[in-house]
Amino acid sequence: MELVDPIDDSDRLQDDAMLWARGFYKIMEDTNIPRSALFDYDNCNPLPADASAENPLPSLYLVKKCFEEVSDVTFTRHHSCPRGCMMYCDDETTTCAYCPAARLAAPENPASYVDNLSIREYMAGKLHQATTRNQLLYRHQRSNDSGNADDILDGDVYKLLVNDGLFSSQYDIAIGLSIDGFTPLDKSSFQATMVNMTVYNLRPMISTLSPTTIMIISGTNKPRDLESFLQPVFTESMQLTSGWLDVVLDNRQEIHAKVHFLTFTGDIPAVADLIHHSGHMSKWGCRVYLVRGAHSGGMYFHGMASKFPIRQVASFQHTLRHSNDDKNAELYCDFMIIE
Ligand SMILES: [Zn+2]
Secondary structure, three states, X not given: OOOOOOOOOOOOOOOHHHHHHHHHHHHHXXXXXXXXXXXXXXXXXXXXXXXXXXXXXXXXHHHHHHHHHHOOOOEEEEEEOOOOOOEOOOOOOXXXXXXXXXXXXXXXXXXXXXXXXXXXXXXXXXXXXXXXXXXXXXXXXXXXXXXXXXXXXHOXXXXXXXXXXOOOOOOOEEEEEEEEEEXXXXXXXXXXXXXXXXXXXXXXXXXXXXXXXXXXXXXXXXXXOHHHHHHHHHHHHHHXXXXXXXXXXXXXXXXXXXXXXXXXXXXXXXXXXXXXXXXXXXXXXXXXXXXXXXXOOOEEOOOOHHHOOEOOHHHHHHHHOOOOOOOOOOOOOHHHHHO
């Protein structure tokens, strides 16, 4: 079986055994070969010349450590509330704004933290290498005369941005973010919210199947101030939109690229959190139309939603109140007038 190097960085990973092991573990992952099958790896053929009984194949742990050492991608660490309420966006705040938890467990030791992947460094690495750079050029090179919308790049929003001159370089990149909450441990109060990035420059089969996790928010509560966690992501996105991605390619050519943010999505509860909607089980549970629900053993919405007025941004602002407020309470903003 020929090993396919997904990233052409063999010149940076000088150790042959390490390079071979990386391909070996990648094939195991792609083909769902369990770790328990590893005991028989000595029978694999071909082995690199220096991987033998005396000098065995490096472990997955060592391969990951080696990659970290040669990688240009870094994570920025931010202090956060151990219960998951908020992230600290300054150096001065000492206590969570939503619970009594202190910022530090000991001097210079945060009670909890969140690591945030740099989108700029991640994209610079992809553009630097010829193999991954060519994959990113799919956005610029594709054409679709079928009349069908096969890709987000066939959508009106992307076309509008192109017409506005936002994708003037073949190297400019379209991305989308998504969030999803999950409980990683059964019967535990521990919760996590994952922030993923999808690169729309890649073919849909690649981009949709391999989103990149740029942050995992953890705690015993779901985030009370989601924007605080997302602030570094938004700040970096704004910088990348205006051009902050200068890359020297592996052929020594210098390019200037931009990264544009097309979507931010998630499932219904995640989108509700993003836009400060009170949720689909609340009295005003539709986030698109102003249709009032009726409670009868559950929340029901009668009639055809599209016959109701479309909601405006201001109509979501009631959820900015304290969380102990009754989510089904009457709204106190604009559309109260039309009731
Ligand atoms: Zn807190």
